[in-house]
Every structure is written in C-alpha cells, then in structure tokens.
Amino acid sequence: MAEQTQGAVPLSAVIADAATGVALALRGEGGPYALSGILRHGDALTPAAVRVLGADALAPYAMEHRGAQAGPEDEAVVRQALAAYPPGADATEVSAWTYRGLVEASHAFLPAGAQPWPAPPEAGTGWVAQTPWPRLSHRVSQLAALALPGLAPGLAEQLAARTDDLSRGFVRAVRRRDWLQAAGLGRWLARLPDVAPTLGLDSGLAFVRQMGGADPRVTLHIVAAQRFHGRGW
Amino acid sequence: MVTDRTAPVETATLAAEVEGLLAPAEADGVFRDTRECSSALLIFGLLLISPPTPRPKTDNR
Numbered sequence: 001m002a003e004q005t006q007g008a009v010p011l012s013a014v015i016a017d018a019a020t021g022v023a024l025a026l027r028g029e030g031g032p033y034a035l036s037g038i039l040r041h042g043d044a045l046t047p048a049a050v051r052v053l054g055a056d057a058l059a060p061y062a063m064e065h066r067g068a069q070a071g072p073e074d075e076a077v078v079r080q081a082l083a084a085y086p087p088g089a090d091a092t093e094v095s096a097w098t099y100r101g102l103v104e105a106s107h108a109f110l111p112a113g114a115q116p117w118p119a120p121p122e123a124g125t126g127w128v129a130q131t132p133w134p135r136l137s138h139r140v141s142q143l144a145a146l147a148l149p150g151l152a153p154g155l156a157e158q159l160a161a162r163t164d165d166l167s168r169g170f171v172r173a174v175r176r177r178d179w180l181q182a183a184g185l186g187r188w189l190a191r192l193p194d195v196a197p198t199l200g201l202d203s204g205l206a207f208v209r210q211m212g213g214a215d216p217r218v219t220l221h222i223v224a225a226q227r228f229h230g231r232g233w
Numbered sequence: 234m235v236t237d238r239t240a241p242v243e244t245a246t247l248a249a250e251v252e253g254l255l256a257p258a259e260a261d262g263v264f265r266d267t268r269e270c271s272s273a274l275l276i277f278g279l280l281l282i283s284p285p286t287p288r289p290k291t292d293n294r
Contacts, residue, residue, distance in 0.1 A: 011247070011254065015254070048247050051251050052251055085248060092256045094255055095252060095255050095256060142255065176260075178260055
C-alpha cells in the first residue's frame with residue numbers, strides 16, 4: 001500500500017466503509033441512500049474511493065424502487081472522481097473499463113445538472129476473445145461493477161460468448177478461496193443469459209457469501225447479484 | 234482508531250494506489266491438494282499400523 005500521511009485512514013478502509021453502505025442500500029436497509037452521505041464531498045480520499053468503487057458507487061440509484069433521488073452533492077462527488085483519476089495513456093484494460101463504467105452509470109443514474117457528463121471513453125474488447133480463461137476470469141472479476149443492468153452492453157455480449165470459461169473461472173476461484181474474485185465472477189455470471197444449471201451458481205454465490213462475507217466488497221457483489229439478477233440465496 | 238479523513242495525502246501516491254486497487258495481481262490460491270492430503274494420510278496410517286521394530290531377546294536362559 002502506498003504511504004500516506006500519518007493519522008490518515010487507509011484508502012482501503014474508506015472503500016470498505018462505502019461498500020458496506022452500498023450493500024446496505026441494495027438490501028433496502030439503512031435509510032435512503034445518498035452517495036454524498038457515505039463519502040463526503042471534500043474528504044481527501046472520497047474521489048479515490050469513488051474511482052475504485054466505480055459504477056457500484058451509484059448502484060442504489062439503479063434500483064427500481066429506490067429510497068432517494070441523486071442530488072447535486074452526489075453529482076459533485078462523481079465529477080471530482082472523474083476529473084481526478086482518468087485512465088492514463090498506458091492504463092490497463094481494467095482501469096479504462098472501470099472509468100467507462102463510472103461515466104456510463106453517471107449518464108444513466110444521475111441528473112446532468114448544468115454541465116453535461118463527459119462522453120464514455122473508448123475501451124476495447126479484443127482481449128475478451130484472446131485472453132486465456134484463468135487470466136480472463138481474474139480480469140472480469142475486477143470489472144464486476146459493470147455487471148449492473150444496462151451498463152457496458154458490448155462487453156456483456158462479448159463475455160456471453162465465454163460463459164463456460166467464466167464458469168470455470170468461478171469454480172477455480174472458489175477452490176483457490178479467492179472470495180473476491182469468485183464474487184465478482186459470480187455477479188457477472190448472474191447477468192449472462194446461458195449459464196449452465198450444472199454450475200450451481202445460486203448455491204455457489206451463497207457459499208461465497210458465507211465464506212468471504214467478512215470482506216464488504218464480496219458482500220456487495222453477492223447482494224448486487226441477488227438484487228439485480230435474482231441469483232444467489 | 235484514527236478516523237481523520239481530511240488528513241492530506243500525496244496525490245501521486247494516491248493515484249498509484251487507486252490503480253493498484255483497481256487491478257491488483259491475482260493472489261496466491263489457498264487450497265488443499267487432495268492427492269497430497271491423501272498421500273500424507275496414507276503414510277500416517279501405515280506408520281500407525283506397522284508392527285513394532287524387532288528387538289534382540291534379552292532372555293539368557
């Protein structure tokens with residue numbers, strides 16, 4: 001982890017707190033959700049935490065019966081994250097896609113306000129067909145936030161062609177006890193249409209929640225798979 | 234527990250940390266190899282049921 005000024009909360013702790021808040025909102029608990037309520041505008045780590053959570057920071061606004069509408073404070077928090085952490089010229093595919101996911105989610109779930117949202121940046125999908133299945137699974141698990149309904153339809157289409165490979169990756173992640181990867185993959189598989197019933201995705205997701213639920217990001221993925229795609233127990 | 238979220242942080246190191254959190258390297262798997270476990274169990278079982286080492290008789294009669 002990078003060095004931070006003594007006395008500061010680690011970024012991972014801020015992200016974990018925010019992930020817990022999002023998961024609670026997706027479960028319908030904890031009162032009306034506001035992104036600016038769990039990550040305050042003006043806090044030093046807020047833009048970084050929003051950038052890492054990506055589209056998931058706005059996931060509660062994607063629910064049909066949500067408790068609260070996004071306000072100008074939420075918009076300001078997201079704009080700050082987009083401005084502070086754009087993917088660089090040598091950015092990884094994951095960095096480019098997560099940034100695109102946050103932009104797409106802003107278009108879909110937040111009001112534009114006085115200023116329009118930036119256009120979603122280009123992000124390639126060539127790697128989906130070319131990457132060996134273990135590495136593909138690892139990478140796709142890092143893009144779990146893009147499994148929100150309606151986001152990244154082109155990527156979802158490409159991934160659907162590799163459903164069996166992602167299913168293998170899910171089993172592999174469970175065997176390796178890599179709960180975060182398993183939860184992210186399971187969330188994507190919950191969105192894909194042709195997952196083999198023999199995979200046992202529902203019980204698999206329940207198992208991952210049971211074993212890895214201490215990590216708030218694991219819980220967030222499992223709750224999102226259940227809330228938006230009706231998978232898992 | 235420290236809870237100062239307004240403490241200043243280095244922008245460059247934070248940007249690097251964000252990239253690291255977005256795409257971390259795959260963690261080493263933690264799993265048990267069934268073949269290794271069964272081999273260890275077999276060796277333990279054989280040791281347990283093996284007859285005692287023959288000793289020279291001490292009876293001089």
